[in-house]
Amino acid sequence: xxxxxxxxxxxxxxxxxxxxxxxxxxxxxxxxxxxxxxxxxxxxxxxxxxxxxxxxxxxxxxxxxxxxxxxxxxxxxxxxxxxxxxxxxxxxxxxxxxxxxxxxxxxxxxxxxxxxxxxxxxxxxxxxxxxxxxxxxxxxxxxxxxxxxxxxxxxxxxxxxxxxxxxxxxxxxxxxxxxxxxxxxxxx
Numbered sequence: 001x002x003x004x005x006x007x008x009x010x011x012x013x014x015x016x017x018x019x020x021x022x023x024x025x026x027x028x029x030x031x032x033x034x035x036x037x038x039x040x041x042x043x044x045x046x047x048x049x050x051x052x053x054x055x056x057x058x059x060x061x062x063x064x065x066x067x068x069x070x071x072x073x074x075x076x077x078x079x080x081x082x083x084x085x086x087x088x089x090x091x092x093x094x095x096x097x098x099x100x101x102x103x104x105x106x107x108x109x110x111x112x113x114x115x116x117x118x119x120x121x122x123x124x125x126x127x128x129x130x131x132x133x134x135x136x137x138x139x140x141x142x143x144x145x146x147x148x149x150x151x152x153x154x155x156x157x158x159x160x161x162x163x164x165x166x167x168x169x170x171x172x173x174x175x176x177x178x179x180x181x182x183x184x185x186x187x188x
Contacts, residue, residue: 117167
């Protein structure tokens with residue numbers, strides 16, 4: 001179909017039932033190009049800020065592994081009880097473990113630093129709620145928040161400190177305050 005100067009699609013094909021203007025394959029291709037890391041507005045901006053202020057000792061996306069500490073409570077007591085096993089190797093494997101890749105890791109002081117996008121992690125100041133497909137987005141964004149909480153709790157129980165930075169804190173006007181907060185967390 002040729003461009004007619006107004007709309008690419010005839011009015012008969014555009015309806016309220018049509019969820020997307022792309023085919024399934026094209027939407028998949030478009031979504032696959034969206035990066036989950038190395039975002040210029042968040043991670044790369046913070047990396048530049050850390051370098052500009054001489055903050056050293058960090059690495060990006062280093063995997064932190066450890067033994068998961070099971071939460072306390074009546075439902076978990078049965079899982080906490082150690083049942084002796086003939087096969088020690090099997091018993092060792094049954095211990096739950098965790099793997100987390102924070103955006104920035106300061107191993108020497110055991111600090112995990114995450115940079116959270118205002119939309120994706122539900123910033124109280126700047127989060128917006130999409131008008132279309134509300135049920136999906138409500139589930140998606142609430143599961144992101146829930147996962148953030150589980151990651152925080154798991155790392156803290158494993159004697160790691162967790163520091164989260166909102167995307168809007170990376171603005172020029174907030175840089176000095178953010179650098180001060182990071183230096184306090186690092187103990188310097």
